[in-house]
Amino acid sequence: MKKLSCRQLCCIVALLAYTLLLSCKSGEKLYNKGRYSEAVLTFVKKLQRKPQDATATRLLPDAYHQALQSGEDRVNEWLRSNNQLKWESVRNEYRALQNLYNSIHGSPAALKLVQPKDYRDAITGAQENAAEIRYDRGTTLLNRGDKVSARQAYEEFGAALKLIPNYRDTKQRMDEAFQLGVVNVVVSQIEVRSPYYQFSADQFRDYLVRNLQQRNINRFVQFYDERIARSENLRPDEYIELRFFDFVVGQTFVDRIQRDVSKEIVTGTTKDTSGNTINLYQTVKATLYITKKTVVSKGLLDYRITDTNNGQVLRTDRIPGNYTWVNQFGTFRGDERALSDEDRKLMGGQDVPPPPPSDLFMEFTRPIYDVLARDLQSFYNSL
Structure with missing residues (x-):
């Protein structure tokens, strides 16, 4: 082990002395400011390190007396108040005083100077x-x-x-x-005009109910699928009615565009009469044939929350949603060099079919779902 030099030892001793001096001044400063409980704890810590400290020995008894008096005065103020919950504040005051008791009992030097008061019974009674x-x-x-x-x-x-x-x-x-x-909220089955979309509508509702349950929006609100509620003979307190209104799935538009393009390109170089090099240009042309297929799906969801006890409508709204699927492809005739980079991206490809209607239904209802879930969370979070 490396030995410390004389200079290093002197520095350490000086630092410890400064720390003890600062601690003492800190306790005395707290005492002078009337922060007696903090002063007591500071003096006790000081006595644990230096049992004969003059300042702590001199001031601790009075600091404890003052802290005790202040704490019991606050207790009496609470006891005289008309606040129904005053006993919780009384308990907190007694706990603070008991903390002083425990601190002093943990220091033999402090215990010689002060006989602290035990508030355990008082705390129990207040609780x-x-x-x-x-x-x-x-x-x-x-x-x-x-x-x-x-x-x-x-x-x-x-x-x-x-x-x-x-x-x-x-x-x-x-x-x-x-x-x-607890408020039992039942989410209705969703009826759609075409049986083809019923499965997708059921998926929408099932995912909504499951998500609302997992979010645990409010401990006093429980969400149920209407089918489950019926099977369990559950009487709802509130009923969320969902209905898709005026929806269109797979509305298809086909645009065919013919566009002529041209570009001036460098085909070589030559020399002018002065011997300078000049570029030779040629205009190249092509005709583009572009097909753009757009499939639009959109609709509205009406929802209404009703109190089943009195029939009162608690909230109602209509949420729009849409989804557009696009496919573009093209061919050209002429010189390929006339095409821009964007034109080249459109060349090739093929006339691929759009997603099946059930998928399109789910896509246009996705933004509807997001808005509806936020609305319901906000509504029931404030219950």
Whole structure:
């Protein structure tokens, strides 16, 4: 092991001394600013490193006394308030005071100077009171019997369990609140005018329902396919009706274009009378025969969300979608040198058939699906 030089040892000692001095000044500064709890923790750390530190020994007892007084004053202020949830704030204050107790007990030097107060029983009592308040609030809300109150009750029971796990029958009441608060949303089957597209429409709906379920938009909203809901005798709270309106699949347009092109090209060089080299040009020509086949598929989707309890329409909209398939190919007559780079790309190719109608249906409904999924997520996320 390499030995440290005298100069290096002196630097290390000086650095440690500076660190201890800074720590002491930091604790004293916190004390002077009235930040007594922070000062207590700083002094305790200092005494763990240097049990005889004069500043920490002198100021720790009063810093702890002041921190204790401030904490208990805040507790009393909360106890005098009309805030129903005050016991949670009381518990937090007691926890902060208990943190000082634990810190001092971890330092023999600090424990010789201060006999800290143990707040464990006070914390337990405050937690029990806080849990009872949450439980009572949840019970009151649940007894109202409506979905909005049930969802609020669910949150209250959850807060009670965070305070005291397994508190009374809170878990059971929480489950009751969830079952009452949940909204069962059934997505309708989609009827289309042509049986040929029914399978594609079913795929659209199946993918939509599956995606909505997987997104977990809102814990209180559950989505069902209408077929599943019927088989399980599920009564929906809301019904999403989907209907494709005025759609066209595979509308075909064929354009045939004849275009003459020409280009001046260099065919060689010659010398002028002065001996200079000059280019020889020739104009070359060709005729292009281009076929452009365009297949258009488009349509509208109407959707409506209805409250099944009162028949109220909660939301309605119409979403457009379209998809265009294009195929171009061509031939030419004449001199190939007359063709531009773009012209060459069109040459060759063949008259390939468009995708089958079922695929075209899925393509034009793809943008409709994206908009519909966003709309439904926004609507049910704010429930």
